[in-house]
Amino acid sequence: MPMIIDSHAHVVVPPESYKYMAELVASRANPTSPPVLTDEGVRKAGQSIIDIMDKMETDIQFLSPRPYMAMHSVKPALVGQLWTKHMNDLVHATVQMFPKRFRAVMSLPQYRDTSPENCLAELEFRVKEQGFIGCVINPDPTEGDGEAPPGMGDKFWYPLYQKMVELDVPGLVHTASSCEARLSYTLKFITEESIAITSLLSSEVFTRFPNLKLIMPHGGGAIPYQMGRFRAWSIRKGEKFFDDQLKQLHFDTTTYDKDALELLFKVVGPNNVLFATESPGTGSVTDPTTGRDYDDLKPIIDSFSFLSEEDKTNVYECNCARLYTRFKNYK
Amino acid sequence: MPMIIDSHAHVVVPPESYKYMAELVASRANPTSPPVLTDEGVRKAGQSIIDIMDKMETDIQFLSPRPYMAMHSVKPALVGQLWTKHMNDLVHATVQMFPKRFRAVMSLPQYRDTSPENCLAELEFRVKEQGFIGCVINPDPTEGDGEAPPGMGDKFWYPLYQKMVELDVPGLVHTASSCEARLSYTLKFITEESIAITSLLSSEVFTRFPNLKLIMPHGGGAIPYQMGRFRAWSIRKGEKFFDDQLKQLHFDTTTYDKDALELLFKVVGPNNVLFATESPGTGSVTDPTTGRDYDDLKPIIDSFSFLSEEDKTNVYECNCARLYTRFKNYK
Amino acid sequence: MPMIIDSHAHVVVPPESYKYMAELVASRANPTSPPVLTDEGVRKAGQSIIDIMDKMETDIQFLSPRPYMAMHSVKPALVGQLWTKHMNDLVHATVQMFPKRFRAVMSLPQYRDTSPENCLAELEFRVKEQGFIGCVINPDPTEGDGEAPPGMGDKFWYPLYQKMVELDVPGLVHTASSCEARLSYTLKFITEESIAITSLLSSEVFTRFPNLKLIMPHGGGAIPYQMGRFRAWSIRKGEKFFDDQLKQLHFDTTTYDKDALELLFKVVGPNNVLFATESPGTGSVTDPTTGRDYDDLKPIIDSFSFLSEEDKTNVYECNCARLYTRFKNYK
Amino acid sequence: MPMIIDSHAHVVVPPESYKYMAELVASRANPTSPPVLTDEGVRKAGQSIIDIMDKMETDIQFLSPRPYMAMHSVKPALVGQLWTKHMNDLVHATVQMFPKRFRAVMSLPQYRDTSPENCLAELEFRVKEQGFIGCVINPDPTEGDGEAPPGMGDKFWYPLYQKMVELDVPGLVHTASSCEARLSYTLKFITEESIAITSLLSSEVFTRFPNLKLIMPHGGGAIPYQMGRFRAWSIRKGEKFFDDQLKQLHFDTTTYDKDALELLFKVVGPNNVLFATESPGTGSVTDPTTGRDYDDLKPIIDSFSFLSEEDKTNVYECNCARLYTRFKNYK
Amino acid sequence: MPMIIDSHAHVVVPPESYKYMAELVASRANPTSPPVLTDEGVRKAGQSIIDIMDKMETDIQFLSPRPYMAMHSVKPALVGQLWTKHMNDLVHATVQMFPKRFRAVMSLPQYRDTSPENCLAELEFRVKEQGFIGCVINPDPTEGDGEAPPGMGDKFWYPLYQKMVELDVPGLVHTASSCEARLSYTLKFITEESIAITSLLSSEVFTRFPNLKLIMPHGGGAIPYQMGRFRAWSIRKGEKFFDDQLKQLHFDTTTYDKDALELLFKVVGPNNVLFATESPGTGSVTDPTTGRDYDDLKPIIDSFSFLSEEDKTNVYECNCARLYTRFKNYK
C-alpha cells in the first residue's frame, strides 16, 4: 500500500496570528511585533489538521502558508515580508511539533512587480537551516492591482529558478488574493495558473533550467479542459504537440470534482499528477450528493478503474517523492 | 432530423478588408476610407465558409465579425468604431448574398472602459434596419491595457442589457485581443469567460433583467471544469447550488475536445448548450488522431450515447432557436 | 463634581473580529461572512474597557471603531464597507450591553477619493435607528496611496457636513492608516489634523455651515505648537487673528504629555478642549517617570493650577455635552 | 545629366503583408507566422513603383518600409519587432529583384521609450549581411501614447548614433503613427521633425558625433518657414547664427509645393537638400492646377531658375551619394 | 493711409509683477497678495511699448498678457487663476492709461484638461465691464505635462465658442509654455497652431458656430509651408480643397521672415492676414542682415509689390477691424 502524501495543504492559523495579520494591515507594519507562537496554539492548530488527515487516511501533508493571505500587494512591502516570515515560522513550528505528519513548504516575500531576487535569502535560509522542502510561487504578486510582472516564461523569474534548481526544491504555482472587484481570489488561482502554464510552455525556461520542477495545483486551471484550442495551435505552429509539451509540468488533484479529476488524469497522465487536497480549505464542505466533503478526494481516486494500482501508487506517493527530493526518510 | 445551426461562427475577411484594417491601425483612423465590398469579394469569402459547412453538414451559421480583430483598445476610439462598422457591413453583405445559409450577429463599438451606452445606436440600427439577430459583448474592451471595466454583473452594463432585452437579442460573451505579452488572446477568451460567469452569477443581473440571454462560448471558460470549487462556495454561503445558478446562462460547444464536451454536457445539461463550431477558425486544423479537423464537432456530439435524440435536437436546433427569437422562418 | 466624560475612545476588538478583518483583507471581501458577535465576546471586551475607566475614574466613554483599522484604501471598496458595518455593529452591541458607561460614535464607509455621499445612508441609519451620537471623519481615506481628496475646507465635503448639521452630530477628525513606508499611521494622524485645521480655517466652511461641529483630537496635531507661523500669516493677510480663527474648532486631550497639554490649554482655551484619553490605546504604556500610564490624563489636568474649577468642569463634562447634543439624559 | 536618385521612398505592400499586419495587431503577435513573400508578389509590387519612376524619370529609389505603419507603440513589443523584420525582408526582396532600380533603407524595431540599443543588432545585420545603406529613425516611438522619449539631442540616442557612425549609414528622421485623436500622423511627421531639428541643434550631438548624418524629410517640418523666430534666439543667446547651425543637417524635397520648395532651397541651400518624392505616397494625387501628381517634383525643381545646373546635379545626385557612402557603383 | 493696427502684442511686465509671479509659483498661491499696480509702473511699462510703436509707425496695439507666462499647468489651479487676473488687470490699467494707443485682449484662466467653462465668467466680466475686445485661447493648457485636452475641433471647446460668439469677440490661438525638455515653448507655439488648424478644419466647429472668429498667429505654424500634404489629402478625401478650407481661419504676420511672409500671403491671401508684430518680444533683436529688428515688419510688407494698396490697407487695418467688432471709434 502506498504512503498517502497530501502534497498541497496549508497551515491552520491560530487566533493570535489572525490578530497579528489584522494589526499588520492596519498599522501597515508600523510598528507591530509578531505574536509569540505558543506550543499550545501550534499544537491545537496542527492537531486540527491531523484529525482531518486521519479521517481521510492521509499519512503526511506538505504544509505551506495559506496563499490567499500572502498580502503580496499590500503597501508598503514590509507588511508582506513580516507576515511571510511569521507564516513560515508557523509552518516550521507545526512541522517541528508533528515531524511524522508534516513537511514544510514556504511562501516567499514577493512584492508586486519587484524582482524575485528579494526572495532568495528566505528561500536559502528555510531550506538549509530549517529543512523546508519546497516553495510556493505567486505568478502575480500585484494581486491584480496594477500591471502584472512578466509571465513565468520570462527571464524576470530566472534568479528564482536558478536558486530553486541549486537547492533542488520544487515550486507550487499559486496566486494570493485579487484586488479586482470582478475577480474573486478563488477564480484568480485558476486564471493565473492557466496563464502560467502557457507562458512557461511557450518559453525557453525548461531548456535553460531542465531540472526546474513546477507544480500546477487545482487541476491546472483551465488548460486540461481547453486542450483542443492549444492542440490546434501547436500543430499550426509546427511545435511539439501540446499534450507532450504539457508533460514538462506537474499537476495536483485539488479540484474537488470527479469528472474534472477524470479529465485531468486522461489529459496529463497519472505520472504527472500529485495527490493533494488543500484540506482544510475551500473544499471542506459536505457535498450533498455524496455526504463526504468535497476535498475528501481519496475515495474518488481509488474508484477510478482506469488507473492501475501502480498509477495510484505514483499519484499518492512516488510522483511526489520524485519531485520533492528533500522529503527524505519518508518510510 | 434537426436543422444543424452553427450558432457561433465568424465572417471570412476578404483581402481588401485586411488592407483596410492595416491602414486603420497605421493611420489611427486619420483619414482612411473603407474599402468598397465587391460582390465578388463577398461571394468568394462567403462561399469558402459554405464549402466547409457543407462538408460538416451544417445548415446555417450565425455569422459575426471575428472577435480577436475588434481593436476595442486601439487609440483613438475612432479606429474601432470604423472597423466595427465595416465588419458589420461585411456580415450584412454576406448574409444578404446567402440568405439561406447565414444569419447576422453584430459586434459592438466598445472602447476601453467607456460606458456601453455608446453601442446602443449601432445595436438598434443593425437589428431594426438590417435584421441582425444578436450581438457579441466583449467583457474587457481594454484588451488588458489598463484597468478593466467592472465585471458583467455590475450596473455599468445595464444600459446595454436594457436595450438587448428591449430588442430581444441574445449576447455572445467574447473578448477581443490581449495586450499583455504573458497572455495570448486565445487564453484571454477563456479567462474572461470565467470571470464573466462568476461576476454575473454573484450579481443581481438576472433578477433585474430576467429576459436577458447570454451565451458563454468555448465551453464556458474554466468553470465547468472547476465546479468543485464553486459548488463548495455556494453551499458555504448558503446560496442556490452553483449547478443551478449556472442554468441561468447558455453555453456553446466551441471547445474542440471530446472529453471537454462530455464534461460540459454533464455539468450544464443539454438544454443549456448550443451547437457551434467557430469554423473556420482556431480549430480548423486536422487532428492527427482522428484525421478530422478539431472543429468538426458534429460527429463527436452524434457519438455521445449519453445524449438522447431529443437532447441532440435541442443542442443542434431548438436551444438556439429559443434564444434567437429573431431567427425567424427557419424551416 | 463633574461627570468625567471620555469623549474619544475606541472599542476593544474581540478575537473573532480580528479573524474577520484578516479574512476580509485576504479574500478582498470575496466572499467572507461577518462573525456573529456573541454576548460573551462583547461583554468581555467591554468589561476590559470599564476596568480601565474605573481605575481612571472615567464615568462614560464615547466609543468608536479603532480608526487605524478602517481600511479606507483597501481595494475593492467592499472590504472597508463590510468592515465599517461590522465595527459599528460592535460599537452598538457594546453600548447596548453597558448603556451607562458608553455612547456610540460611528466610523464611515469612506473610500479613497470617492465623494462622502456614499456615507450618508450609514450616518443617518446609525443616528436615527441606533442612537449613535457622532461620527469619525477621515480627511485622507486614500491612506497615502495616491492623490488625497481635497482638503476639509473644500466643497467636496459639503454633502457630509450638510447631513451632519441636519442630524446635529459632531465629527471627530481622525485618519486611518498610512501606506507610505516613510510615514507611520500614528504620525499621519498628526500631519493630517494639521492639514485639516488649516484647510478649514482658510475656507468658507463655517460660514456655510455655522452649526458644524468638528473636533481635532491629539491636541490638534502640530498647530498649537506652531502658532507663531500662523499668527504672522493671519496678520500679514489682514485676516482675523489666527488664535481667534482657531476657536471655531474643538480639540481633545489625547496627547499624553503634561507640557503639551499645558500648551494646548493656553493656546485654544479651556472652553474648546474636551477631555479624552483614547484608552486603551497608544498611550496605554507605563510612563517610567510617573509610574502611571501615559493615557491616565485626569491627574495631570487636575493638577493644572492655571485652570479654574469651572474650567475643569467644562473640560470634563460641559464642553462635550454642549457639542454632543444627542448625548441625552447624561446625569 | 545627373542620375536622378529618389532618396526617400517606401516599399509597396503586397496584400498578404497587409493581412499579416492585420493579424499581428489582432493577435498581438500571438502567434502569427509571417507570410511567405512570393516572387510574383514582390515583382508586382516593385514593378508598380518602377512604372511611376519611369514616368517621373527617376533612375533609382532608396526604399524603406512605410513609416506610418511601423507600429512602434503597439503592445506588446513583439508586434513591432515581427513587423519590422517582415518589412525589412520585403525591402530586401524588392531590391534583390530589381537591383538597378532600388537600394535598401531599413526601419528599426524601436518600442515606445525603450533605449534604441534594442535596434543595434538589426542595424548591423541588415547593413553587413544584406547591403542596406541607411536607416529610418523614429524620434517618438510612443506615437503620442504616453510620455515621449528624450529629444534627439539627448544622450538617450547615443548608442544608435555610435553604431550609425561606425557603420557609416545616414538616418532619415521620420515618425510613425499618432495615437492622439487631435493629431493626424501626417501632421505628426511635421511636428516631430521640427522638434528633432531644434533638439539636435541645441545639443552636443554633432560635437560628439561629427560624422553623424541625419536627414530631415518633408522640407524640414516647420523650421525653414519659422526661421525668424530661431534666428532671433540664436543671436540673443550669442550662439552661431541659426542658418549656419542648420547646415549640420540635411533635408529632402518631399513637400509637394513649389513655393515651399523654393523657400526650402533659399533657407538651407542646395547643398543640403536631397531630391526625394516618397512616391507613391501621400502626394500621389493629381494637382488640379497642374494636372500632374503633387509628388512629381522633378519638373518643379527643373524649373527653378535660381538653381544652377551644378546645384541641380547636387540635389538630384551628388548630395545623396555623398551621404549614402554605401550606395556604391552607382554609375 | 491706413491706420496701422498691431493686432497681436503683449504687455510689458513691471518688476513688481515679476516678483509676484515668482512668489506665486514659489508659494503655489498660498497666500500671496498681488502687487499694487502703481501709475508710475504702468506708465513706464506702457511708454516703453509706445516708444517702439512710434519707431515702427504703429498706431495702436491690441495688448494681451504674455502667453508663455500663463502658467496654465502649474499646480494647484489657483496659481494660474490669480496670475491671469493680475495680468488682465495690468492690461486693463495700461489701456486705461493710454487709451489711444492700446486695446485690451485678455488671457483666460485655463487649467490643464479642465473644461473651459471655468473661463466664461472672466471672459464676460472683462468684455462687458472693462471693454476687452478679444481673448487668447491656449489649445494645450497642460503645457505638455500629461495628456492634452481634445483638439480645438472637439465639442470640449463648445462652451467657450458659444460665449465668444455671444459676446462677439475673436480668439487668438496661442499656447503658453512647454514642460517637455525636448520642446521649447517657442516651438510649441508652432506645433500647437498646426494641430489647432487641422483639428478645426476637420471638424464641425464652423458649421455649428459660423460666426466664430479665430486667429492663428506666427504665420499659422507649419501649415502654409506644408500645403502640398494637406491639399493632397483634401482631394483624396473628396473634401473641399484645403486652400479653401483654410479661409475659414485668420492668420497674423508674427513670423519675422520676408520669405515666410511672402509664402503666407500667397497661401492664405491678403484678406485673411492681420498685421501684427508681437513687439517687444521674440523678434526684438537686430537682424544683422538688415540692421532692423526682426519684428519690424512694416517695411517688409510695404515692400511687397505683389500686394495692392487695398491689400495692404486690409492687412494693416480693415481685416482686423472687421474681426474685432468691439474695437470701436477707431478713427
Add this chain to the structure above:
Amino acid sequence: MPMIIDSHAHVVVPPESYKYMAELVASRANPTSPPVLTDEGVRKAGQSIIDIMDKMETDIQFLSPRPYMAMHSVKPALVGQLWTKHMNDLVHATVQMFPKRFRAVMSLPQYRDTSPENCLAELEFRVKEQGFIGCVINPDPTEGDGEAPPGMGDKFWYPLYQKMVELDVPGLVHTASSCEARLSYTLKFITEESIAITSLLSSEVFTRFPNLKLIMPHGGGAIPYQMGRFRAWSIRKGEKFFDDQLKQLHFDTTTYDKDALELLFKVVGPNNVLFATESPGTGSVTDPTTGRDYDDLKPIIDSFSFLSEEDKTNVYECNCARLYTRFKNYK
C-alpha cells in the same frame, strides 16, 4: 557675552532675480540667461538684512537660498538646476560682500524622486571652492506632486550623507513648496520635518554615519509637542527612550512663539538647540501683543529663567560652532 549666530536665515532676492525666476518658470528654462548680479543689487539686498540683524543684535547669519522658492518639482529638471546655481551664486556674492556678517549655506539641485547623487558635484564645488559651510536638504523634492522619495532614514539618501560626512558639513532639513491645494508650503515645512525626524530615528542612519549632522528647523515640526505618543511607542517596542533618541538630532528656534520655544527647550535640552530667526521671513510681522516682530527671538530666549547663562551661550554660539566646523575664525 556670546557671539549671536543666527544659524538659519535666507538671502534677500533682488528684483532682477525675481524676474529671472519668473522667466525660468515661464520658459521652462528654454533658453533663459541668468541676470548679472550687480554689486549694487547685492549690496542693497545684503544691507537690508544687516539692518535687521543690527536691530536684533545678531552678529552673524548663515545665509541660504530661500527654500520655498527652490522649484525642485518644476519640469523639466533644468529649471531648478539653473535657479539653484543662481541662488547659490547670490548667497556667495552676498557673503563675499559682507564677510563679517554672513556665512554661506547652499541649496542643492534636487529634482523630484531623482537620487541625490546629482547634487554631489554642486556640494563639493561650493564647499571646496567657495567656502560654503553647510547645505539645505529637501526631504520631499516632489513638492507633493506625485509619490515622495523614501524617508530620510532610507538608503536612498546615503550618497548625500556620505559626501556630507566627507566634507564635514551639516544639513538643514527644509522642504520647498507644496503643490497640493490643501497644504500650504508653510505647513508642509512642519509635516515633512516631523516625517524626517521619525524616519531618521527609526533607521540605521546614525549607526552608519555617526558623524552626520542634521538640523531640524522650526522647532522640529510637530514632534516636541507630540512626545507622549512617541515615548509610549519607544517603550512598547523596547527601544531606547524616545527623548534620548531625539538627542541625535539638532533643532533650531525658528518657531516664533514663547510657549513653543519653552516646550522645545524642555524636550530636547539646550545643548541640541541652535539660535535662528529666519529673519527677514515668515515671522517678520509685528506681534500686536508685544510690539516686536515675531521673529525677534533673542529677547524671548534671554527672558527664559530656566536656562543658565551657559545654556544661553551654547544656544547662541557654541552649539552652532560645534556643528558648523567650517565656520572658522569666528571670533
